[in-house]
Amino acid sequence: MADVARLVGVSSQTVSRVSNGYPGVTEETRRQVLAAMRELGYRPNSAARALKRGEFRTIGVITFTLSTTGNVRTLEAIAASAAEQGYAVTLLPLAVPTQDEVKGAFSRLGELAVDAVIVIMEVHLLDAATVSLPPGIQVVVVDSDAGDRYTVVDTDQAGGARDAVRHLLDLGHHTVWHLAGPEDSFAAQRRANAWHTTLTEAGRVPPPLVRGDWSAESGYRAGLRLAEQKDCTAVFAANDQMALGLLRALHERGRKVPAEVSVIGFDDIPEAGSFLPPLTTVHQDFAEVGRRCVEGVLSKIRQDVTDAEAETEHGTTLVPTRLVLRDSTAAPPKAPPPR
Amino acid sequence: MADVARLVGVSSQTVSRVSNGYPGVTEETRRQVLAAMRELGYRPNSAARALKRGEFRTIGVITFTLSTTGNVRTLEAIAASAAEQGYAVTLLPLAVPTQDEVKGAFSRLGELAVDAVIVIMEVHLLDAATVSLPPGIQVVVVDSDAGDRYTVVDTDQAGGARDAVRHLLDLGHHTVWHLAGPEDSFAAQRRANAWHTTLTEAGRVPPPLVRGDWSAESGYRAGLRLAEQKDCTAVFAANDQMALGLLRALHERGRKVPAEVSVIGFDDIPEAGSFLPPLTTVHQDFAEVGRRCVEGVLSKIRQDVTDAEAETEHGTTLVPTRLVLRDSTAAPPKAPPPR
DNA sequence: GGGCATAATGTTTACGTAAACATCGGTTGG
């Protein structure tokens, strides 16, 4: 910066002003400074900037795994939104999803160059641990019901599940089985609850819940068992991968989809339309979730600047889902068996 | 830091020494300082650290999309390796894969808090653009053949493709069709070349190349065409998603896999084992690719520190693949049709 | 016992930037 100033014959403060687009600089001077910056290849030093400004313009994203579609798509959307706002995104991966790890990550956060954090993870892990967030770091959580303690943004899990179950009931199915995700996932829990509620409200008896772990393989194993249930004509899988495994198991056991059994998924991964048969599923708007996360976190930062100690209001933002009809659901083969 | 020093009654320099684990501090003093740091909730300010030290301990990752398995898995591995080395990872997503975007990203790099960059992208985009990297920022590229200009780490695309083709030939197929990825992907190009070479070397005539765009949907479209080719008994798809679409198309057209047509994929995505039928594919070791990237970039940084102007030696590191045999490949139905 | 390493700690300074305040020349209104 000093070099640029010297070359033009102005003070470094003027260079700073140009560099930050402040007013109060002659057009002529500005042009000269910009030219000098180009000539000397000047780049502002972000460390010094951060030090001076007290902010990094960076959002940290804590997540356990990038192997689930949802996390990745959300992350991608977050990165895009953040970039739009002039913020960078730093990844804070956790080796294992234990409370200790989460705790460690949160305490490391203090020394990390981050203004805010978005946690893509069920907060269970946060709860028990005596996690104290470094002050001044704002948080938004995805996949949680902790709307009273944190700001939460999430897909409307319940709404999506309800739509899925209703769709199957509307087709004439007597009841709907559910292939749920792992117990420690809040999203899985929420989908399962909504499934149960929707059935009950419709006066149907929910069959026993079958549990998977999100993986296609677990869906396959569950599917082998479900194929034996001759009264099972409709299954709502908590994600598309498990639905994929389910389809494979049903196919192996000679149960036609959708003629004999209807299957519906959740997520609408890009491949869902290429399954055998193309999968009817609940589309999640990850892009919107990401956008809202960034929005939430940035508004908190800005608010924090203005009214210093105002207790930020928490709450939950739900992003609606959309049912995507393909070929894996149809009316049941015959009158449902008597109870 | 000053507060901590005051509380203990030492100078801030001593606190700094404790904070950085330097020797020359009495055990007693160290204990007191650590206690004071805990009490006051002291966290070193990373901006000031970065400013003083001249490094951010952060690696930037430039990638166009997180929608391909490979990119995501590589990114995940990079983040993990980096964390192990005490480095953070900052994501630099590109809105669109144009040269202008890439150029923009690279120039922004200069003001970004990043010591090195890993580019997960075909370098074509870099080539034509008069991209000048900010000096002092080291680069490692994935998915490229620019080993002479950049340090490149990649999966052994050619080796994997060769193994895939040989496997099919060994099963007795007369020749192997290829469903390639998009032209602008170096990985796709490399796999296609190896496919062609392997066939030619085996004295076989390569059928016309069919092109997709990595998506399952494009695989499906290609599959509809391939299903018409009655002499097509074996297809090597350049990735698993396209293989998935291919399977669906073949199934719809009544072509049994693997009885009539063998299909092999590339990547070994987690779902591959749950396809119908479970997909034989070429496994990529993304974790290793990520690890090598970080290794490469960090060794450059360290080298750069020691011998200032030494021209870093470029080169290409190839990570081997592994053929995973499942149920989508088998011997051809009959003697291959005469040429 | 005096000189002299050595270990422990303190003091000064600089990293690059930008806010706060200071200066200077020119314009405007009474």
Added chain:
DNA sequence: CCAACCGATGTTTACGTAAACATTATGCCC
């Protein structure tokens, strides 16, 4: 015509840390 004012620019200072150098105390050797 002068004072108040304004816009353009310069000067000083502080952000939090750590390297370099300075100081003090301790003990050891001849």
